[in-house]
């Protein structure tokens with residue numbers, strides 16, 4: 001079977017950073033100005049997330065077994081021009097954060113303690129670059145400040161924010177207002193409303209020349225620390241620097257309420273399900289089924305890449321979803337080879353891998369009892385690989401009709417009952 005090249009648009013876009021799409025855009029537009037100066041990040045994550053109403057602070061709530069903050073960190077870590085990411089957490093969450101850093105191999109992260117308010121946490125984060133004793137966090141030219149609970153941030157916007165901060169001293173992402181802003185009287189009546197078209201919602205990321213925002217925090221009042229919520233205001237008020245405002249995409253929103261966690265999960269799931277790789281052996285039946293699958297899956301707007309060899313590392317790195325087709329008599333050695341590849345390449349560290357093994361039984365006889373031991377072996381493999389974040393499903397296709405082999409399907413599903421993929 002002719003292998004088709006994987007284009008970057010086939011690649012599952014890592015949630016929080018539409019990197020591949022940006023790469024494609026930048027491929028056909030003049031290369032954006034290089035970031036030839038040090039850039040660091042401060043992620044305030046020291047809050048308790050009361051408005052979500054869960055015992056776990058929202059930044060540590062998991063989506064597909066991975067804390068929300070890990071998606072945000074990765075959206076920055078994956079960019080080569082980003083240096084240190086200072087994550088600011090409360091003292092009681094320090095060890096939890098260190099475990100997340102270790103489990104998800106966040107190599108650029110430096111964890112420090114936050115304060116009682118967001119501004120205090122951000123200032124603590126900025127001070128991490130000053131302590132001469134800590135060479136791990138050299139002082140940057142530009143610092144990006146971004147709420148840890150805003151996991152969807154694209155490289156395109158980060159570049160614009162960073163370059164604008166370098167030129168203007170400060171920059172911030174904005175979004176159109178959805179509701180009109182009104183002022184209330186002390187008796188709780190309408191005092192006046194603002195002309196919505198003249199106003200924008202201030203979002204994150206925001207960028208600053210490090211010296212500007214550090215100086216602003218050194219000069220700001222206790223009232224700012226206690227009740228303020230806008231870093232751009234501090235730069236203007238205390239350093240006379242007027243931030244450049246840059247409109248960002250709708251995905252910039254902050255996870256604030258429980259519904260926002262569900263929305264974030266839906267976006268991550270949709271992004272992860274956007275592509276799949278079909279691996280069909282040389283048999284004609286398998287190749288035929290691959291073609292049918294490709295036609296149908298494409299109708300679901302899923303990019304499908306037919307591959308000839310399950311050991312083709314180039315394809316195995318391009319998606320998280322695999323359909324492995326094999327005919328009667330063949331065992332699932334090919335699946336074992338894929339699982340070993342994923343273990344060796346740490347491919348499941350950040351996102352689960354889904355493998356659907358489809359066995360075509362082309363003989364006229366239905367599956368005989370000897371298959372029972374194969375089913376048992378498959379089931380124990382499914383139970384084993386789930387520990388490594390690989391979700392294994394099996395489907396049997398008998399002769400001319402496609403039926404789910406409930407035993408395969410049931411056994412795998414039973415072992416994967418905790419997953420929502």
Ligand SMILES: Nc1ccn([C@@H]2O[C@H](COP(=O)(O)OP(=O)(O)OP(=O)(O)O)[C@@H](O)[C@H]2O)c(=O)n1
Nearest residue numbers: 044045046047048049050051116117118121148
């Ligand atoms: N003392 C604080 C308070 C908030 N934050 C962080 O600032 C970001 C935006 O704040 P917000 O959405 O208000 O988070 P919480 O304060 O946790 O939410 P809530 O007000 O519902 O408790 C979050 O990443 C939060 O962890 C922080 O670092 N330190």
Ligand SMILES: O=P(O)(O)OC[C@@H](O)[C@@H](O)[C@@H](O)CO
Nearest residue numbers: 118147202203204229230231
């Ligand atoms: O006020 P909260 O702590 O909920 O969230 C902080 C937001 O206000 C802030 O992220 C943006 O408005 C940009 O400053």
